[in-house]
């Protein structure tokens with residue numbers, strides 16, 4: 001039986017003490033009255049929903065899976081999933097950060113993000129059903145016609161209808177330019193879509209009245225490749241002019257995948273047999289509209305691993321204090337017991353602190369990124385909107401790949417804390433490892449994220465956006481450079497920041513002569529960049545903790561924060577040196593290996 005305590009104190013620390021989000025939010029007209037108490041109160045309730053409603057059906061959902069009825073093509077979700085969804089809708093959680101114009105509560109995106117972190121901790125598989133709806137909502141909000149928005153957004157806001165993203169086909173995953181699904185224009189302005197989509201999360205289920213599929217397909221005269229892909233809304237049930245549900249559309253689930261993890265999330269093969277759809281945005285510009293959803297989903301996937309890292313840490317910590325094995329190397333610690341609790345052993349501590357440092361660093365980055373998204377869309381100053389969007393574009397692949405890779409390291413470490421008791425199913429730890437594994441794969445594998453970061457976002461603009469992040473580090477160095485107590489946190493990021501400039505130029509130069517050099521360095525590069533970003537947030541968190549302690553606070557929260565920061569810089573951050581070294585060994589040792597791979 002796993003436990004979960006919503007990390008409200010840490011969320012409040014990041015939001016109100018480190019990032020001071022209410023000051024930023026108050027500059028945005030629709031959040032002018034927002035205050036910390038409102039945010040905290042909503043998250044407290046959200047934490048109860050996650051811990052009391054979702055956690056109890058996490059394990060049972062994993063064991064029960066979803067079931068497809070091949071005659072009716074209907075999918076039944078595991079016991080309790082539908083009731084939990086009804087509770088979620090009735091309590092208004094679906095509408096939390098949606099626009100008031102469409103019936104939403106209009107709360108800041110950061111509130112929704114923290115709420116989702118808690119749902120991901122307690123039941124990632126369940127959270128995917130409403131989670132994808134937010135991405136589909138964002139794509140239609142940005143690119144739908146007023147009529148499409150009026151038809152779909154209020155129902156998606158209320159949670160009565162859910163959304164999907166239908167990109168992948170059997171022969172086309174990473175390379176969406178290979179897509180074959182077809183869209184035939186009809187006399188009435190609609191389209192008939194035909195094709196097979198695979199691996200569609202929440203592609204069919206029994207939680208909502210309708211499912212709004214966002215489908216990529218090609219028009220008859222479309223140019224080849226990615227530039228010939230258009231986006232369509234294909235609802236499971238057609239929608240009548242008065243908004244009521246009409247005929248069943250010819251879009252069906254023909255198969256459910258059996259998977260390593262997130263077993264209660266329905267991963268469906270979807271057949272489109274002349275299904276009726278309407279075009280979203282411009283013909284052949286489908287990727288532009290779909291990227292709104294993909295970017296939202298990439299942040300969401302990082303948040304999934306953050307949730308799993310946190311819950312794995314909480315459970316491993318309790319276990320490490322209770323489980324007694326062997327004596328401490330430095331002498332008996334628990335004299336009244338036959339052995340010491342395993343938390344006395346250095347390596348057990350290392351595993352626990354690794355998870356803690358990755359969870360808390362990840363939370364800071366997630367919250368910062370949510371605020372950038374908020375500012376990009378809603379800030380009144382155009383310059384702030386533009387700069388926020390650019391910085392978020394740089395950070396998105398880091399959120400997606402670095403947090404999910406860290407989630408893999410952390411959930412495995414926490415399972416290891418349990419020894420054999422982590423490997424067996426009873427303690428729930430192996431489910432966290434299994435559920436996290438997909439996060440490194442979908443929404444563009446982590447390799448693809450690293451190519452996006454290095455190729456497009458860094459070298460694509462000669463490092464201009466990276467320099468903008470460098471300015472944040474520069475400001476912190478200027479502020480704290482003479483503070484001796486901050487030196488242990490500031491010096492490493494200042495040094496790495498300088499090294500990154502040279503490192504990036506070097507790869508850029510080699511890549512100019514041979515593009516495989518970029519492909520060979522990208523994964524290492526993203527991890528170095530991830531540490532630079534985490535290092536910056538850990539330094540800022542240490543700064544707040546030091547100030548509180550200097551002001552006389554004896555709250556152990558700040559001592560813990562400082563100790564975790566020290567651990568992070570001592571034991572995790574230094575891997576950047578090895579990563580830069582391996583990246584520099586280049587592509588030759590990979591590409592001249594035909595004999596080895598024969």
Ligand SMILES: Cc1cc2nc3c(=O)[nH]c(=O)nc-3n(C[C@H](O)[C@H](O)[C@H](O)COP(=O)(O)OP(=O)(O)OC[C@H]3O[C@@H](n4cnc5c(N)ncnc54)[C@H](O)[C@@H]3O)c2cc1C
Pocket residue numbers: 165166167168172173174175198199200201202259267438441442443444445446447448451519
């Ligand atoms: C549980 C689950 C849920 C999913 N949900 C959805 C969904 O809701 N909607 C949807 O449309 N899709 C979904 N997917 C599909 C998912 O996004 C793809 O599986 C993923 O994008 C990778 O595509 P692929 O599996 O075809 O792998 P491939 O594209 O065949 O890649 C295979 C390997 O080659 C590597 N590779 C490919 N190209 C390059 C390159 N240029 N450079 C370096 N390495 C490269 C990849 O990184 C990977 O390691 C889901 C998948 C799963 C398993």
